[in-house]
Amino acid sequence: MRFTITHHAEQGWNEVRLTDTLRGTIASVIPSAGALLNGFSVERSRVRTNIIDGFRNAEDWRARIEQGFQSAKLSPFVCRLRDSTYRWMGAELCVEKFSLNGSAIHGILYDAPFVTVDEKIHPDFAEIELLHSYKGDIPGYPFAYDCYIRYRLLADDSLIVTTAIHNRNTTSIPVADGWHPYFTLGAKVDDLTLQFHAKGQMEYDTALLPTGRILDMNEWANPRPIGDTQLDDGFLLDFGYAQPLCTLSNPTTGMYVAFHPEPSYPYLQLYIPPHRNSIAIENLSAAPDAFNNGMGLITLEPDHTRTFSVRFAIGIR
Numbered sequence: 521m522r523f524t525i526t527h528h529a530e531q532g533w534n535e536v537r538l539t540d541t542l543r544g545t546i547a548s549v550i551p552s553a554g555a556l557l558n559g560f561s562v563e564r565s566r567v568r569t570n571i572i573d574g575f576r577n578a579e580d581w582r583a584r585i586e587q588g589f590q591s592a593k594l595s596p597f598v599c600r601l602r603d604s605t606y607r608w609m610g611a612e613l614c615v616e617k618f619s620l621n622g623s624a625i626h627g628i629l630y631d632a633p634f635v636t637v638d639e640k641i642h643p644d645f646a647e648i649e650l651l652h653s654y655k656g657d658i659p660g661y662p663f664a665y666d667c668y669i670r671y672r673l674l675a676d677d678s679l680i681v682t683t684a685i686h687n688r689n690t691t692s693i694p695v696a697d698g699w700h701p702y703f704t705l706g707a708k709v710d711d712l713t714l715q716f717h718a719k720g721q722m723e724y725d726t727a728l729l730p731t732g733r734i735l736d737m738n739e740w741a742n743p744r745p746i747g748d749t750q751l752d753d754g755f756l757l758d759f760g761y762a763q764p765l766c767t768l769s770n771p772t773t774g775m776y777v778a779f780h781p782e783p784s785y786p787y788l789q790l791y792i793p794p795h796r797n798s799i800a801i802e803n804l805s806a807a808p809d810a811f812n813n814g815m816g817l818i819t820l821e822p823d824h825t826r827t828f829s830v831r832f833a834i835g836i837r
Contacts, residue, residue: 532578599808615660696806
């Protein structure tokens with residue numbers, strides 16, 4: 521059998537590994553830690569390269585998840601929520617989970633435990649599906665919903681990550697979805713090149729929240745060295761271009777990771793942390809503060825489901 525799914529109880533948590541035994545590609549998922557993708561690695565010339573800047577173990581995750589939110593699931597809102605508040609159906613709600621400078625950030629499921637509901641091994645892929653049933657018990661988001669996450673490892677060194685949100689509430693609920701993975705290609709971000717296709721850049725205010733204006737930009741339309749560029753910016757992707765819509769490359773080794781988002785993820789957020797060992801490339805269904813500004817906000821009706829998907833592909837030039 522070319523593909524395997526194995527479970528490993530080590531480092532203080534249970535890790536699920538989807539493996540392509542022919543090519544040696546492995547995707548490592550931690551269900552109990554927000555269903556995070558903790559590793560996506562390939563082996564070339566007996567050298568294994570993990571493109572995900574993840575966590576060493578469960579203790580490391582508990583200590584640092586609210587520092588960088590590496591690989592965190594962003595649900596039911598993405599990035600920042602101004603003053604942690606929004607209005608829904610005539611009521612003002614205040615999210616009491618985690619805030620930075622007064623604004624709630626990165627949703628409420630980033631540390632939620634998920635359970636495995638399905639595993640599939642197929643000649644062409646290995647797949648695992650995880651579920652967290654949110655009860656509506658966190659102040660500020662009193663709406664019950666199910667979050668399904670499916671990881672599918674394919675034979676071409678690519679990984680499809682699909683999220684499905686199902687409204688179990690009796691009224692419509694506000695929804696935005698995304699991911700917060702940090703990528704590394706064996707070098708400082710300064711030595712990597714970046715390319716993506718965008719219709720424009722979101723103008724942010726001093727609180728890193730959209731003003732509503734979309735600024736013209738095309739400086740990353742061709743591969744460009746990142747160098748000492750500072751990034752904490754959001755963009756509206758241009759699906760008029762052929763996929764991939766974003767590519768991060770290491771010109772020294774030739775390794776790259778290409779991003780193939782579906783139209784369900786029209787926004788791209790880029791962030792380079794101060795250590796510059798990795799870069800957050802975040803596929804989002806909505807803009808930051810969407811619960812207030814409405815940019816990409818989804819109104820999900822009772823007993824309805826919305827699905828979001830992106831494919832990460834590793835290659836060598």
